[in-house]
Amino acid sequence: MTYSDDFRPSERGLMMAVRTLLRELHEPGRPHVDPATAAAGLPDEPPEEGLGGEAALRALSPVAFADVSRLDHPGFFAHMDPPTPWHAWAAALWAAATNQNLLHPDTAPAARALESRLLGWLAPKFGMDGGHFVPGATVANITALWAARELTGADQVVASSAAHLSVEKAARLLGMSYLELPVDGEQRIRADLLPDDLRRSILVLTAGTVGTGSVDDLTTGAGAAWRHIDAAWAGALMLSSHSEVLDGLELADSVGVSLHKWLFQPKGSAVVMFAEADRAHRALTFGGSYLAAPNVGILGSRGASVLPLATSLLAWGTKGIGARIDSCMTAAASLADLIAADPALVLWRRPLTGVVNWRPAEHDAMAVRSRLEDAWVSTADIGGQRWFRSVAANPCADPATVVRAVRDAMTSHQ
Ligand SMILES: Cc1ncc(COP(=O)(O)O)c(C=O)c1O
Structure with a gap:
């Protein structure tokens, strides 16, 4: 028995992995998978006989992608976690494969x-x-x-x-x-x-x-x-x-x-x-x-981890990176404008660094958040009060989509 094939790339396996990634992350309307039960299909013990690489990836894909946040979704204006560019994923794969x-x-x-x-x-x-x-x-x-x-x-x-x-x-x-x-x-x-x-x-x-x-x-x-x-x-x-x-x-x-x-x-x-x-x-x-x-x-x-970073710096240049951050700052300012103009919403302060804190004027913020559809906000405690926190880490976020979703969630139980 020789194991050398384990360490040679299987083009078919890699292509399957990439196709799964693109399908799960980027095809609209994927069915919702409950993260709590996503791992239920896996055996209780590690299998004695291995499944092989492709089957293992197939078995794990429902877990890997279960209800995972699409960080580049227009409604994702939530956490400090950005979407990552495809060329950085590719470089991360190189880093994993060479395992230096x-x-x-x-x-x-x-x-x-x-x-x-x-x-x-x-x-x-x-x-x-x-x-x-x-x-x-x-x-x-x-x-x-x-x-x-x-x-x-x-x-x-x-x-x-x-x-x-x-x-x-x-x-x-x-x-x-x-x-x-x-x-x-x-x-x-x-x-x-x-x-x-x-x-x-x-x-x-x-x-x-x-x-x-x-x-x-x-x-x-x-x-x-x-x-x-x-x-x-x-x-x-x-x-x-x-x-x-x-x-x-x-x-x-x-x-x-x-x-x-x-x-x-x-x-x-x-x-x-x-x-x-x-x-x-x-x-x-x-x-x-x-x-x-x-x-x-x-x-x-x-x-x-320097490989993905170098790839992004070369791919976008410092000007390109600056432009993406600037567009996030513009989105945060637009979100703040929309909130400030809406009497049913309260803006904490004008955002300084792309973090927008806001809440419904009358409704319970956490209840509204739990009813959001196709939009995401995180939360922060400020002076003992719970506020939404919308972090502009997503250059594809659309402020109007998020405000509309919050307005809909505010009226959906009235
Ligand atoms: C101001 C500040 N410092 C430190 C951290 C910790 O960073 P990390 O999660 O990368 O360890 C965070 C994370 O959100 C942060 O916002």
Whole structure:
């Protein structure tokens, strides 16, 4: 018995997989599959005799695509999860097929060089001089705070109540105390409440809070031992015509950006960048006798998420990426206009970074949301009240479709 055929591409199998993907994701009117029961057809135990690749994919397709959100649907104006371009999927397939390990230059010499090249493209746009790839902004935040603690000896993390939970998670992991400051009416950190002495504190400011897309004053906290900016969501605006929203970001010691949010990348793709990357990396470097190159940061083995990113940057260019983000910002502004003009709806604030918070004036927001047809919104708590949250991560979203669906859902039970 030889297994070499397992690792040679089966053109027929691959074509079948691609056809299934296109049919399930892009043919309109696919029957609804209940996600709770989608896996019910699978055996209770892993089968003793394998089904073979094609049959396995066929058996799993109802699970893989069960009621999956079409992130490019005109009615999808909901989460921070963007649709991903087809060329990024293709590059992700290459990365999976070659399965290079960027921990080892031996298996991934070119992909490691590609990472350096892309960081050379990206970091200067944020006023940083380098960094490294991580699987998400949670890891970016933990990594940045780890470097900060190592380099400054700080023992406290300060952030606002609107900061992402990963900031407190990082503080706890690193054995640091956590000071949470209140926010103002725009969900920005109350800079007037910052402690006078921040010499032993890492200050985390947010550019695009998870609930409302608010941006802290990025110039605040000059006396802090370290200033980290969590730009998971809004960092992408640096590539758009709205970069002024991020004024002051270049003053930070470190910045984290999720590429799997507004840079349209498959998960998990993010970057942590430093003003002095060599110094930060030295603090996070571990050698190992089995490694040809030192291990920097939290991750050990990791794949080439840089390939899809490089593909998107080449396919669209920075101008093309900026144009897509700009069109998302325009859609958010149009959605806000429609809401503001409708007395049956309430707009929280004009959106700053493509996150629109709104709700029905009279009806229960959650009940209306549960009745939405062919439209999707997420939710956020603001000051103890539940609001819709419409995130402009989908360049194909149509504001009028979403408002119409909400209006229909408001009247459908009257
Ligand atoms: C502001 C902010 N920071 C961090 C995160 C965590 O990012 P990830 O889910 O990529 O780990 C998020 C996720 O929504 C976020 O909005």
